[in-house]
Amino acid sequence: MQAALVDGIFESLRIGVGFLWTAAWAIIMGLVITSLVQVYVSKERMAQILGTDDLSGLTKATVFGAASSGCSFGAVAIGKGLFKKGGHVVNVLAFMFASTNLIVELGLMILILLGWEFLVAELLGGIILIAVMALLVHVTLPENLFDEVRQKLNERDQEHGVTEDPTCGMEGKDEYSLTTDGGETLKFCSEGCMETYEQETASSGEWRDELLSWGGWYKVGNQYRKEWSMIWKDVVAGFLISGFVIVFVPQWVWNALFLQGDGLLVSAENAVMGVVIAVLSFVGSMGNVPFAVALWGGGVSFAGVIAFVYADLITIPVLNVYRKYYGWKVMLYILGIFFVTMAFTGFLMEVLFDAFGIVPDLAGGETATKQTYFELNYTFYLNIIAFALSGYLLYVYRRGLGAPGQYRDPVCGMRTDDSGPSLSHDGETYYFCSDRCKRSFEKHPSEFAQHPQVSETGSSQSHEHH
Structure with missing residues (x-):
């Protein structure tokens, strides 16, 4: 019995680390692309954009969110700053969803670990979800409640001296502050963000010139470091947990939680249960993709797996952050809106894919255990390139800051x-x-x-x- 347990633990670690090895280059390359976009693509004033209650504002919020990747907590913190400055609640929620679900690194990871059908469902479903969410909020929105919450939020943050980092939107800290010539005190979330701000105010080169200098790559390296600092715990936890779930959770558990068979009722129940499991899993950001592989291997339907992947913005730790920022009423409202739209969109994706005959065949639960992860193949060479690029960016960051x-x-x-x-x-x-x-x-x-x-x-x- 003890030997079987030890073997199971080693097998769990082999699968979890194997998943991480398989997806490492995609995560790194995705974060590099995201960092380049965030540093060098000029952005309009987001508070003004997100304040417009129309299709244009919603579209811009979605596009900006997809280019502003980060973990669930980072998305919520930036969303809070945008809401405080006048962003409409529909656009802030769209921004938050896009910045955790419509990003390059997540898409690459889904493609590698789950397949192209899941990637299409993630992207197409993400756009449909935002549209459904916007419609639901417009129908149910207690407008006065959000106006009152915004006012209280501004008053409370002003009272406690809370300000947003002007470079990234996260909460600024007293130890990283400076005063401009105009007498304005700016606070930053980290030494890296403060250095980036000082660098930007001291330079005026074109992006092409900057990318051929140490300074330009320092900005990218700094952004890359920030991206990793926000997601690495979720990523590592998600991969390791997925290995243990695949090895130790018996099939009867999945059969008890998720209805088996075909039909609309089965799809609907699986989609709802997928969101419930996501809320209780505590795994957010990109860490829920390997967990989704475990669900898929356990026989959970396409609708359930897709709904689970959508739902990283309503895990219990993230809900607690909503409660701290906005209070119980708004937290429950966001939970309700996201829960309904995520479950409905997961269900809709399965119905739609079934109509076109492109629902993927279910991978058996034994697939992950039979797979060989560490081979001299394209993954090995892509990882070597990705690790070298990662090392270069971190070296440039340290060279710049120090x-x-x-x-x-x-x-x-x-x-x-x-x-x-x-x-x-x-x-x-x-x-x-x-x-x-x-x-x-x-x-x-x-x-x-x-x-x-x-x-x-x-x-x-x-x-x-x-």
Whole structure:
């Protein structure tokens, strides 16, 4: 018995780590793409965009959310900031859903671990879900309640000195603050975000120039680090839990929770139960994809698995954050709206896919245990490339944040010292992080010469906005 238990634990770990190995390159590449988009795609003022109660505002909220990936908690924190500034509740909920379900890294992971049918259902269903959610909210919205909650939220945060990080929207901390020339005190969630802000205010290079300099890649590296810091616990937990669920949860448990067979009633029950399991699972963000593989292997229907994947925004820990931010009434309202739309959309996807004859064949429960994960194949080589890219970005981040220099490159804003390339212009010496930035300055000296050179590292310094 004891030997069987030990064997089961090792097998669980083999499957969980095997899943992680299989999907590692997709997660890393997805996060790199997300980081590039967030750093270099210009965005309109989100509070204004999300304040418009129309199709345009909803569409922009969805697109912006898909380009602003993060964990469930990150999405909720940013959503709170947007709501405080006047974002309409429909658009804030759409933003939150898109930023956890319509993102590159999640799509790649679903494609690898579950197949293209699930990816199509995730993307198409995600858009339908947002449309259904918007309609439901418009029909049921207690408008005055949300106006009162917004007012109380602003008053409470003002009372406690809570401000949002201007670079990422997360909650700022007192230890990472600086004061602008206009006398405004800005708070940041981390040293990395504060450094990014200082770098951006000190530079004015084009994105093409920046990506050929240390400074530009520092921004990407910093964003990449932030993305990982938000999701890594969910990802690791999701993969490890999935291994244990596959090995130790007997088939009769799935049969008891999820109705078996065909028909609309079975699809509807499976979709509802999929959301219930998600709420109770405590696994959010991308960690619920490997868990979904365990459900699929256990015989749960297509509707149940898709509904489960949608539901990472209403796990118990996330619901508790809603309660802290907005109170019990709003928390229960968000739970109700998301629960109904997620279960309904999961059900609708199975009906739709069944009509087109593209519901995938059920993978037997033994598939994961029979699979060989660590082989010299395309996954191995893609992972090597992905790990190298990840190491490079983290190296650039550390190089940027820990640079010893008291100067800032006027082209990209990177910290530098007097040992690198330099030149004199109008009686002042400028220092650069690379020859590339120096050449950019030489081409357009008047454009860059106005930016401050001295970087008072670690202090609350002032910079003009450029």
